[in-house]
Amino acid sequence: MLPFAATRQLSDEQFRHVTGLLREHTGIALAPGKEMLVAGRLDRRVRELGLSGYGEYLALLGDGRDEIELHHMINLLTTNETFFFREPRHFEFLSRVIVPGRRPDRRFRMWSAASSTGEEAYTAAMVLAEALPSSPWEIFGSDISTRVVETARKALYPLAAAEKIPQQLLRRYCLRGREEYAGLLTICRELRERVQFHCVNLMEDFRRLGHFDVIFLRNVMIYFDLPTKRDLVDRMQDVLQPGGYLIIGSSESLNSIPSDLRMVEPSIYRLDRGAP
Incomplete structure (x- = not known):
């Protein structure tokens, strides 16, 4: 034995x-x-x-x-490596370009399409709370792993996770755990109420989720072959609002993948179809 x-x-x-x-x-x-x-x-x-x-x-x-x-x-x-404010340039672009260019007559919707344990979605929630203090917005987080979705819903992280969060945002949106939660931090209720997490398989039909102004699909397609990437990108652009953005990992690109998405910066693409 x-x-x-x-x-x-x-x-x-x-x-x-x-x-x-x-x-x-x-x-x-x-x-x-x-x-x-x-x-x-x-x-x-x-x-x-x-x-x-x-x-x-x-x-x-x-x-x-x-x-x-x-x-x-x-x-x-499935690999679930993530942390708060990973690839910060994307969140800066969200605040600087995407939010100011949104349509103000509707709720702003973001999809964190491989949200793992939730750090990406909660980072975006901090950014949107700062950029849209009096406007409606929501974030949909999804992952194929039931285990990490449950972790994201609990929103409990080791205190070491705070190292990547800017101090002013840490003070405003995070809470230090006490007693049985000592050594942990959590996200404030104000943000948790605007973020929901569900299990979603990206290989299946996700049109039921509705349309989004921005989709984060970062460091996911590195695990897919080219035909799978092409199919996924085609279906992703179908749930983007006209003029919406698809953001992928900094080491990724949509080269050799035909679509209506136009690169505006490396790893950041805007949907030209139907855009003003």
Whole structure:
């Protein structure tokens, strides 16, 4: 029997099975070379279920019909790195360009389309609260992982997370935890009431979410192949308001992806279709 600290190795066939399910249901393509990463994240789950190895686990998953276990696998394999005011240039552009150019006769809507544990959405909420103090706005945060969506809804973060938040915003919109919440900070109720989080699979139809003035889709498409990126961008522009903005990660680009989105700055695109 393997000692508890030893991680079982995935065979090539088992790796293809797991990554095939991940790609089919999320669009995320893990290339060969990620075997140790996948094994490291799934091994504990195999042990929790009391299974003898990955063979039994894959038999449990089957072709994805066990939706509960499939979601558990997705939670384990999706990357959720984020922090407050990550890539601050995007939030500066939101305040300096996007908000002043909005239509003042309707509620301003933003979608944080891979919100992870919520830091991106709450950062944008601080920016909008400052830029639109007396105008209606709302933020919709989504992620495929049920685990990180629950964390985002709780809005509890270690005090170390405050290091990236400007002091005036930290004092205005964050609270230090006490007693059982010592060592944590939370976002004030005023902002939490304007931000909602839901599980959304970007591979599925998301038109039900309505239209947005700006969509943050940052550091997501690096995990997708080109056909998946093209399909996603096409569907993203369909839920943008005319003249709305799609903001992607600073290391990403829409080169070779045909669309009605025009780059106004690196990683920042404006929808030309129907724009004034």
